[in-house]
Amino acid sequence: MAKTRQKDYRGVAIAMLVVTCWAGLLVFLLRWSVDFRSPLTYLFLLLQTHLYTGLFITAHDAMHGVAAPGYPKLNRGIGTVTALLFAYNWYPRLLPRHHQHHRHVATAQDPDYHAGSFWPWYLSFLKQYITWWQLVLMALTFNLLKLFFPLENVILFWMLPAVLATFQLFYFGTYLPHRGEHSEDNPHKSGTQAKNHLWAFFSCYFFGYHFEHHDKPYLPWWQLYKAKEPDQKEVYG
Structure with missing residues (x-):
C-alpha cells in the first residue's frame, strides 16, 4: 500500500539550508584569496562540490514528491530551482527520465x-543529462562571472x-549500485x-544506500539512513 504523504515542512527547511549554504559559500569563495599552497583551498573545493551534489539530491527528492510533501506546487518549485542551480538542469526534463x-x-x-565499463558508462550518463543549451548558459555565466571575480x-x-559533483553523483549513485549482475531475488537490481x-x-547524501532508496523512494535523503539494514544483500563496500 502506498504511503500517504502528509504535509511536512522539514524537507523545505533542509532544502533552504542546502541552497543557502551553497550560495553563501560560493559568494565567499568567489572573493576569497586563493592560495594553492594552503589545504583550505582544496577543503573549500571539496565542500563546495558536496553542496553542489546537495542541490541535485534536493531536486531528486522533489522528483519523488518529498521535498515539500503535501504541497505539490512548492515541491515542484524547489525541484526547479535546485536543478537550475546545478548547471542549469531543467526539472521538467529530468522528472520523467x-x-x-x-x-x-x-x-x-x-x-x-x-x-559497459566505467568510462563509456559515464559518457553515456553525461549525454543523457547535458544539453547544448546548458553548455551555452554555463559559458555565458562563466564569462559574466569572470568580469567581476578572479x-x-x-x-x-x-x-x-x-x-x-556530476562525477560524485554518477559514481556513488549510479555506477557502484547498478554495475554488474544482480541476483534474481533483487527486485531493484541495486547494490548498497x-x-x-x-x-x-559525505559520499553522496546516503544514496550509496541505493537498494534502500529504490525500495522506499518515499523517504527523503535525510531519512534514508533509517532504512539501512546491517545484513542487506549485495553490499559493495
Missing part, C-alpha cells in the same frame, strides 16, 4: 544504465565543483554500501 529509471532499472529502457576563483569554486552513516552522508 528519473521515473523511467525507477520503472526500468538496469535495462535498455533505463536512461541511467549502460552495459578567473581562478570562478574555475575553482563555481565551474570545477559542478563537474566533480556497507552500513556507515558518516561515509554514506
Whole structure:
C-alpha cells in the first residue's frame, strides 16, 4: 500500500539550508584569496562540490514528491530551482527520465544504465543529462562571472565543483549500485554500501544506500539512513 504523504515542512527547511549554504559559500569563495599552497583551498573545493551534489539530491527528492510533501506546487518549485542551480538542469526534463529509471532499472529502457565499463558508462550518463543549451548558459555565466571575480576563483569554486559533483553523483549513485549482475531475488537490481552513516552522508547524501532508496523512494535523503539494514544483500563496500 502506498504511503500517504502528509504535509511536512522539514524537507523545505533542509532544502533552504542546502541552497543557502551553497550560495553563501560560493559568494565567499568567489572573493576569497586563493592560495594553492594552503589545504583550505582544496577543503573549500571539496565542500563546495558536496553542496553542489546537495542541490541535485534536493531536486531528486522533489522528483519523488518529498521535498515539500503535501504541497505539490512548492515541491515542484524547489525541484526547479535546485536543478537550475546545478548547471542549469531543467526539472521538467529530468522528472520523467528519473521515473523511467525507477520503472526500468538496469535495462535498455533505463536512461541511467549502460552495459559497459566505467568510462563509456559515464559518457553515456553525461549525454543523457547535458544539453547544448546548458553548455551555452554555463559559458555565458562563466564569462559574466569572470568580469567581476578572479578567473581562478570562478574555475575553482563555481565551474570545477559542478563537474566533480556530476562525477560524485554518477559514481556513488549510479555506477557502484547498478554495475554488474544482480541476483534474481533483487527486485531493484541495486547494490548498497556497507552500513556507515558518516561515509554514506559525505559520499553522496546516503544514496550509496541505493537498494534502500529504490525500495522506499518515499523517504527523503535525510531519512534514508533509517532504512539501512546491517545484513542487506549485495553490499559493495
